[in-house]
Amino acid sequence: MVVHLLAHGTSGKSGGVYVIGGDGKRTTGDIEAWLKLVEDHEPENEAPLVLFLLDMCHSGGPARLNWQQVMRAEYRKAWVIAASEPGKLAYNGWLSQAVAQVLEWFHDDTLRVDSQLPHIPLSRFCWEVKRLVEGYVVEGPGVEQLVQTPLAPLGDDLSHLAFFPNPRYLSDEAPAKDHPEAREAAEPLPTAALDPTLAALLDEAPDFRHFMSRASGVEPFLDRIDGGFFCGRRKEVSNLADWLRGKGKALRVVTGKPGVGKSALLGVLVCAAHPALRPKTQMLWRRLVDPPPAVSKLAVVHARRRSVAEVLAAMARQWSLKLVGSHTVQDIATALAESESPPTLVIDAVDEAESPRELMAVLLMLIDSRRADGRPVCRLLVGIRPERRFAPLLRRARRARGRLDLGRAPRRELQRDLHGYIRELLSATEMYGMAAQEEAAEELARSIAHRLTRRHHMPVGEFLVAALYMRTVLDQPVPVTALGARELGAEMPRGLRELLDLDLSQRPSTPWLRPVLTALAFAQGNGMPEEIVQAAARAFRVKEREQPVLGRNPRCPTCRQLLPAQRCGQRRQHAISPLSSKPCRSATSGRWRRESLAVPFGSWRTVVDGSPVSAAVCGTPCQRGWMPGKVDQRSRVLGPCRSPVIEVSADLGVSGPQAPEIPRGQKCR
Known part of the structure; x- marks a missing residue:
C-alpha cells in the first residue's frame, strides 16, 4: 500500500509532525501515531506493508524515528520517504513531481531494472527520486531541500518491499506479446518442443x-x-x-x-x-x-x-x-x-x-x-x-x-568425445546433414577435435570453444573436398579472444559492437549502467578507423540492440545493468568477458577529444540534478555508478586524469 500525502505540515512542541487540513487546523494525531498504528496492527501477519510519501514541511522527523532504527527490516511494516529534513521546509511539491516523473520514466523504459525482478527495488526508487529533487533544487530559486529516505542496516534483505511493479518484468506464465524483451526471451530457449506442463x-x-x-x-x-x-x-x-x-x-x-x-x-x-x-x-x-x-x-x-x-x-x-x-x-x-x-x-x-x-x-x-x-x-x-x-x-x-x-580427462578420451560431439552437432544441421556432406562433416569434426586437444594448455573448455566455432562454420560454404574441411578445422582459434576477434571481423555492419563489449568487460559489482557504457564505449573506439562511421556517441537503445547480435554466449539482459539489485554476471561467458573482450593496456590510453578512458567516464561535466532529456548529452550524473569504473582504473594503475605508461604484456587483473 502506498499513502501519498501532499499537504502543509507543522511541528509540535513535543517534536511530533502534524498535517494541516483544508480547514487550516492540524490533525488530532501526529504522523508517528499513524506509523505506530501500522506497526502495532493485530494480528501481525495481516498487517500491510505501507509506504508513506510525505510531501510536506518538517516531514523528515517521521523518517528518522529512534524506534525505527532498532527494528529488523523483515518485521518493519511502515516505511517513509519525506520531502525535507526534520524541521526544514519543502517547496513546490517537488517530491510529488519527482515521484510521478520517476514512475513515468520506468514505464516508458527511460529508467530500467532487471527484467527478472518483479518489482522496482525500493532503494533504486529512492535514489532516483532523491536525485531528481536535487535537480529541482539546482534549477530552483536558491533554496535547500533534501529528501529523507528510509534507513535500514547494511546487508538487510529489502526484496520483500514490493511497492511498485516492474513494467519490464517477464513471466513465463504470461509474457506481454508486444514487449520486446518478451519476444527476445522466447527466442533463445524455446520450449515448444517440451511438454507444456514444464512451463x-x-x-x-x-x-x-x-x-x-x-x-x-x-x-x-x-x-x-x-x-x-x-x-x-x-x-x-x-x-x-x-x-x-x-x-x-x-x-x-x-x-x-x-x-x-x-x-x-x-x-x-x-x-x-x-x-x-x-x-x-x-x-x-x-x-x-x-x-x-x-x-x-x-x-x-x-x-x-x-x-x-x-x-x-x-x-x-x-x-x-x-x-x-x-x-x-x-x-x-x-x-x-x-x-x-x-x-x-x-x-x-x-x-x-x-x-x-x-x-x-x-x-x-x-x-x-x-x-x-x-x-x-x-x-x-x-x-x-x-x-x-x-x-x-x-x-x-x-x-x-x-x-x-x-x-x-585423458587426452585420447577427450579427443574421442570431442569428435563425437562435433560430428553430431554438424549432422543436426541442414548444411552437413545430407549424405553428400558426410565426408566433409567427418573430416571437419576430426580436424577440430585434433586441434583442440593439442598438448598446449587451453584456459577454457574445449567443448565450449568447439560449440562456439560451429557458428562460424555455418556462416561459410560447405567445403567441397576433405582437404578443405581439414583446413577449415585447422583455422579454428584455440582461445576465446581469438574466437571473438573472428566473430567480430565478420560483422562490419555493427562497428559499435567491439567498443560496447570492451566497456562491459570491465563491469563490476552491480554491472555497468547504460550512461557509463555509452561514455566508455566512445573512449574505447579505435579513433582512426571507426570515428567516421560511429559518430560521437552510441545511444543507449543502440547498445541494447547490439548485444543480441553478439552471439558468443553473452545474454543482453545480464550485460547492461540498469542499476538493478542483481549483480551483472552472466554464465560462463560472463566470466571470460574480461579475458577475451578486454583490449590491451595501450587502449586505456586511447585519447578521444583529448581525454583518456578514465576521463571520458568520470571527468565529463556533471550536474547534481541530471534529468534525462533535459540537459546536454555531455552532462550526466554518475553518482554511485562511478565507483566500479574508478575501481577498475585503480586496478589498471590509473590514479588521475591521465593513465600512466604501462609496459606491454603486464597482466590485467
Whole structure:
C-alpha cells in the first residue's frame, strides 16, 4: 500500500509532525501515531506493508524515528520517504513531481531494472527520486531541500518491499506479446518442443531452464533447447549416478576450468533424476549409458546471481520444510534432521552467486550438521570452479574422495568425445546433414577435435570453444573436398579472444559492437549502467578507423540492440545493468568477458577529444540534478555508478586524469 500525502505540515512542541487540513487546523494525531498504528496492527501477519510519501514541511522527523532504527527490516511494516529534513521546509511539491516523473520514466523504459525482478527495488526508487529533487533544487530559486529516505542496516534483505511493479518484468506464465524483451526471451530457449506442463517450472528459483539448456549441449551453438547432444564423461556420469542412488559419502564436488562442461554434466543428471523433469526431458538424457533413477526429495538450485537468502528459501520450498518467515541455515539443518532420510541438493554456479564465500560456508555447515543416527542432514552435489577462495570446500571433497575434476580427462578420451560431439552437432544441421556432406562433416569434426586437444594448455573448455566455432562454420560454404574441411578445422582459434576477434571481423555492419563489449568487460559489482557504457564505449573506439562511421556517441537503445547480435554466449539482459539489485554476471561467458573482450593496456590510453578512458567516464561535466532529456548529452550524473569504473582504473594503475605508461604484456587483473 502506498499513502501519498501532499499537504502543509507543522511541528509540535513535543517534536511530533502534524498535517494541516483544508480547514487550516492540524490533525488530532501526529504522523508517528499513524506509523505506530501500522506497526502495532493485530494480528501481525495481516498487517500491510505501507509506504508513506510525505510531501510536506518538517516531514523528515517521521523518517528518522529512534524506534525505527532498532527494528529488523523483515518485521518493519511502515516505511517513509519525506520531502525535507526534520524541521526544514519543502517547496513546490517537488517530491510529488519527482515521484510521478520517476514512475513515468520506468514505464516508458527511460529508467530500467532487471527484467527478472518483479518489482522496482525500493532503494533504486529512492535514489532516483532523491536525485531528481536535487535537480529541482539546482534549477530552483536558491533554496535547500533534501529528501529523507528510509534507513535500514547494511546487508538487510529489502526484496520483500514490493511497492511498485516492474513494467519490464517477464513471466513465463504470461509474457506481454508486444514487449520486446518478451519476444527476445522466447527466442533463445524455446520450449515448444517440451511438454507444456514444464512451463510452470521454468520460472521457479531452481532455474530448470539452466539445467535443461546445459544438458542439451547446444545452447552455446543454437541458443535453444533442440535435442540432447551431451557426449562423453562416462566415468563421471557413472560415478554420480551411483551417488544419486545413495552410495558413497554425502559430498561430491564437480570442478574444472570455465567451459569444461560442469553445468552440462550436472544438467543432464538433474534432468534424469528430478521427478518433475525426468518424464518430460527424455530426449536430453536417454543417451546416457548409466542414467540415474528418479530421486525423491531432490532440490536443485542455480546459484548464479542469487543471494544466500534466496538459495536457502529455494531449498526450504523444494524440500517442503515448514518454516515461518526468513530462515537461517541452522533452521534448515534442524528441520532436515527430523526428516525420514537425508534429502539431496544439487547446486550449480556457486562461484557466480552474490556472495560465493558466504554460500560456501552455508554448504559446509549443512554437510557438517548431523542427524540423530550420525548421518549428514543432506547429500550435496556442487558445481564450482577450482579457485583459491573455495579451498575449504575443495579440500573437504578431496578428503572424502568426492572431487571430480573434469579438466583431468585423458587426452585420447577427450579427443574421442570431442569428435563425437562435433560430428553430431554438424549432422543436426541442414548444411552437413545430407549424405553428400558426410565426408566433409567427418573430416571437419576430426580436424577440430585434433586441434583442440593439442598438448598446449587451453584456459577454457574445449567443448565450449568447439560449440562456439560451429557458428562460424555455418556462416561459410560447405567445403567441397576433405582437404578443405581439414583446413577449415585447422583455422579454428584455440582461445576465446581469438574466437571473438573472428566473430567480430565478420560483422562490419555493427562497428559499435567491439567498443560496447570492451566497456562491459570491465563491469563490476552491480554491472555497468547504460550512461557509463555509452561514455566508455566512445573512449574505447579505435579513433582512426571507426570515428567516421560511429559518430560521437552510441545511444543507449543502440547498445541494447547490439548485444543480441553478439552471439558468443553473452545474454543482453545480464550485460547492461540498469542499476538493478542483481549483480551483472552472466554464465560462463560472463566470466571470460574480461579475458577475451578486454583490449590491451595501450587502449586505456586511447585519447578521444583529448581525454583518456578514465576521463571520458568520470571527468565529463556533471550536474547534481541530471534529468534525462533535459540537459546536454555531455552532462550526466554518475553518482554511485562511478565507483566500479574508478575501481577498475585503480586496478589498471590509473590514479588521475591521465593513465600512466604501462609496459606491454603486464597482466590485467
